[in-house]
Amino acid sequence: MGKKMIEIDVNNRFWVMKKLPEGNDFENALEIKEESKLIIPEGCFATKNKYLSMDAGTRMYMTEREDSYQPPIPIGEKLMGTVLGEVIESNHPEYKKGDVLRSYGQWSDYSLVDPTSMYPSKVDTSNIDLVDYVGVYGANGWTAYVGVINTGRVKAGDTFVVSAAAGCTGLMAGQIAKIAGCKVIGIAGSDEKCNLICNDYGFDGAINYKTENISNKLKDLCPEGVNVYFDNVAGSTLDAVLENMANFGVIAVCGLLENYASKERLPGPYNYDLILMKRLRFEGFFSPDFYHREGEINPILEKWDNEGLLKLPIEITDGLENLVSAYSKLFIGSNTGKVVVKV
Ligand SMILES: NC(=O)c1ccc[n+]([C@@H]2O[C@H](COP(=O)([O-])OP(=O)(O)OC[C@H]3O[C@@H](n4cnc5c(N)ncnc54)[C@H](OP(=O)(O)O)[C@@H]3O)[C@@H](O)[C@H]2O)c1
Known part of the structure; x- marks a missing residue:
């Protein structure tokens, strides 16, 4: 040695x-x-x-x-x-x-x-x-913050959708979008989770992707169209949201949960053409790229946490x-x- x-x-x-x-x-x-x-x-x-x-x-x-x-x-x-x-x-x-x-x-x-x-x-x-x-004060908190604020560039009044909405990253992303003044819809895997995110975490609506048709329910919940989609899952969920994006909307690509267990590369979205038709911006983001921003982001998250606006x-x-x-x-x-x- x-x-x-x-x-x-x-x-x-x-x-x-x-x-x-x-x-x-x-x-x-x-x-x-x-x-x-x-x-x-x-x-x-x-x-x-x-x-x-x-x-x-x-x-x-x-x-x-x-x-x-x-x-x-x-x-x-x-x-x-x-x-x-x-x-x-x-x-x-x-x-x-x-x-x-x-x-x-x-x-x-x-x-x-x-x-x-x-x-x-x-x-x-x-x-x-x-x-x-x-x-809240680690990579998931920063990912939620950067995905909503920097990649999503949300504005007050925007309609914001997040998948895996009752999980760690999704739950924080939805709450941060609420703080920014958005209408927030979450997609999650059970009625319990859908009720929870609306009743306890301030979401305006929820979709149980296991029992409901995501595309149809989005048409009901947000006929105005989705301005920002915080995508944690890709796959068929992304296709359903693409059908409901507003023109000039943003897809903030955070994760690929529908693909992680797959041995093969999965084909891209079936609705790829809608990126052009609706003039969408797709942008991925990855937390190690903004670890150095801990000193800037954590005080903001701490303020929201202390005000009871951000719970995890x-x-x-x-x-x-x-x-x-x-x-x-x-x-x-x-x-x-x-x-x-x-x-
Ligand atoms: N880009 C980055 O730097 C970064 C950083 C952190 C996390 N992420 C991403 O954020 C996402 C959430 O990660 P997390 O660690 O915070 O986990 P999490 O959301 O706490 O847990 C994952 C949740 O995703 C849902 N899920 C699992 N498989 C699914 C599938 N096939 N389709 C739809 N929903 C599914 C499950 O809830 P249901 O009951 O709703 O199915 C589960 O509770 C992941 O995609 C992860 O890769 C990205």
């Missing part, structure tokens, strides 16, 4: 893929393993993890596709995601033992963090609960060993708001 490595003894459990998941069968695809040492190269540090953020986008790591914005994680290697934890050993001058950080680490008891791979940030828990740094339920699953049931919620739709594993 080079002399700049630091080796520490830890009992570390970590999750890997033993094979690629078929559809949403994570139970048979993921396994938990153990090791007794961590080797910390120069420029890195180790954290004891407290919370692991469960994110639907990480499903893209579990495919063979090389062309996504982040390459797949090979079979047998530690699965990764955003973690909240405390530095227990450091081989980096700026990160000290005891620092509490949000960083890009492993789905494990302890993470080895390379700060050059994704920006870690020290978090201040004097006014904000630690877990909220992967909720957090579902916490206890125990690293129960990670699969927590992660699966995102794909079977049994979560409302943010899903987190407490280590």
